[in-house]
Amino acid sequence: MNKKIKLIKKTSRTFLLTGLFLAILSSVVLYLYTKKILESEVEEVLYSTEARVESALKNGTEQFGLPPVIEVNRVEVLGREILKDTIIYDPSEDEMELFRELSTYKTINGTNYQITVRNMVVESEDFAFAIVISNVAIFVLAFIFLFYFNTTRNLKLWTPFFKNLEQMKRFSLTSKEPLSLVDSDVLEFSELKTEIETLTDKVRSDYESLKQFTEDVSHEMQTPLAIIQAKIDNLINEQEISNKQFEQVTSIQKDIQRLKQLNKRITTLTKIDNNQFINIEEVNLSSLIQEKIESFKELQFANLVYTSKNELSVSMDTYLADILINNLVSNAIKHSKENEEIAVVTKDNLLIISNYGEKALAHPEKLFLRFYRESSTSQSTGLGLAIVKKICDLYGFKISYQFEVDHHVFSIDFQLKIKV
Structure with missing residues (x-):
C-alpha cells in the first residue's frame, strides 16, 4: 500500500x-x-x-x-x-x-x-x-517568499475542506446532531459541502427507515410465531397423531424456535444500534459466569470447567452482560465435540473461553460478521458472535480469536480500549 x-x-x-x-x-x-x-x-x-x-x-x-x-x-x-x-x-x-x-x-x-x-x-x-x-x-x-506565501495561501484556501473532512470523520448514523459544515467562496468546495449535506441526510433517512423496518418486522413476527406455537401445542395435546406427523410437528417447532431466536437477536442488535441500553452497573462477571455454567450443566453440559484466578467486575448493562456470556458459552458448546472439555477462565481483566477444534477456521476475519456461518450445514443464526462483537464495540472491550493447539480460543480484554 x-x-x-x-x-x-x-x-x-x-x-x-x-x-x-x-x-x-x-x-x-x-x-x-x-x-x-x-x-x-x-x-x-x-x-x-x-x-x-x-x-x-x-x-x-x-x-x-x-x-x-x-x-x-x-x-x-x-x-x-x-x-x-x-x-x-x-x-x-x-x-x-x-x-x-x-x-x-x-x-x-x-x-x-x-x-x-x-x-x-x-x-x-x-x-x-x-x-x-x-x-x-x-x-x-x-x-522562499513565494513558497511561504503559497503555503499560507493554500492553507487558508483549503481550510473549509479540512474542517469539513474532520466533520465527516466524526459523522455517525446514530447521532442526532447535524453536521456543522463550513461554506467556502470556492465553487467546488461549496458544491462539495452541499453534496455532503444531501448525502448524509439521505443516509440518515435511509438508516432510520431501515431501523424502523427492522423493529416493525421483529415486533410483528412475535405474534404470528406465538399463535403458530400455540396451535401446534394444541394439535399435539388434543389429537392423536402418528409418529410421522409427530416428527413433522417437532421439526416445525424447532424451526419456530429458531425463528424466535433469530427475531430476538435481531431485536437485540437493533436496540444496541439505537443506544437503548443506557443502564450502566457494576456487574460481577465471575458470579454471572458461574451461574451460567451451572445452568448449562443442568442441561447435561457437564464438560464445562470454570477457573477464576480473581474476581472480575465490569461496568456495563446487566442484560448485555448476560447475553455476552451466554452467547460465548453457547458458541463453544455448539462447536465442540461431545465430551471434550470447554475451559472458561477469568484472570486480571481477561475472559478466555476455549473449546476443542479439529482445524482452524477458513475465514477467521469474517467470524464476527452478521449471518456468517463457517459451515453451510450449521443451524446457527449467524448472529451470536456478531452480537458479542457489537457489545464489545459498544463498551470499548477488545475481543480476539486464535486457534491454538487444536483449540478455538476467544478472549476479551475488558480494560484495553479499542483504538478507533
Whole structure:
C-alpha cells in the first residue's frame, strides 16, 4: 500500500521540486547565455584591435608588438585565420593565464604579416559567474517568499475542506446532531459541502427507515410465531397423531424456535444500534459466569470447567452482560465435540473461553460478521458472535480469536480500549 501524505505537503513538495528544477535550468541557461555574450564581446574586441593594427601598418607605422596582447610578425606564406582559446605566460601577472586568441594573415604594402591579438578571458568568466550567482540569490529569495506565501495561501484556501473532512470523520448514523459544515467562496468546495449535506441526510433517512423496518418486522413476527406455537401445542395435546406427523410437528417447532431466536437477536442488535441500553452497573462477571455454567450443566453440559484466578467486575448493562456470556458459552458448546472439555477462565481483566477444534477456521476475519456461518450445514443464526462483537464495540472491550493447539480460543480484554 502506498504511503499517504497530506495534501499541503504534497503540493508544497511539487512546488519545491518544480522551483528547484526551474532554478537549476535558469541558472544553466543564464550562465551559457552570459558566457556566449561575453565571448562575442571578447571576439569583437579582438577583431577591432586587429583592424587597428592593420590600419597602422598600412599607414607606414613601424612593426611593433605588445606581448602577450599584440604580436606582429613578418611571414613568407600566408595562413588561414585562427580563433581559439590558449593558455600562455603573462609577465605582468607572472603566471599562466587563459586568453582568447585571434591570429590573421595580411599582405600590407607588399609584405606578408601574421597579426596575433589576445584578450584575457578569466575576468569575463568571473563576470559570468558573478551574474549567475546574483541571479541564483535573487531567485532563492523570491522562491522562499513565494513558497511561504503559497503555503499560507493554500492553507487558508483549503481550510473549509479540512474542517469539513474532520466533520465527516466524526459523522455517525446514530447521532442526532447535524453536521456543522463550513461554506467556502470556492465553487467546488461549496458544491462539495452541499453534496455532503444531501448525502448524509439521505443516509440518515435511509438508516432510520431501515431501523424502523427492522423493529416493525421483529415486533410483528412475535405474534404470528406465538399463535403458530400455540396451535401446534394444541394439535399435539388434543389429537392423536402418528409418529410421522409427530416428527413433522417437532421439526416445525424447532424451526419456530429458531425463528424466535433469530427475531430476538435481531431485536437485540437493533436496540444496541439505537443506544437503548443506557443502564450502566457494576456487574460481577465471575458470579454471572458461574451461574451460567451451572445452568448449562443442568442441561447435561457437564464438560464445562470454570477457573477464576480473581474476581472480575465490569461496568456495563446487566442484560448485555448476560447475553455476552451466554452467547460465548453457547458458541463453544455448539462447536465442540461431545465430551471434550470447554475451559472458561477469568484472570486480571481477561475472559478466555476455549473449546476443542479439529482445524482452524477458513475465514477467521469474517467470524464476527452478521449471518456468517463457517459451515453451510450449521443451524446457527449467524448472529451470536456478531452480537458479542457489537457489545464489545459498544463498551470499548477488545475481543480476539486464535486457534491454538487444536483449540478455538476467544478472549476479551475488558480494560484495553479499542483504538478507533
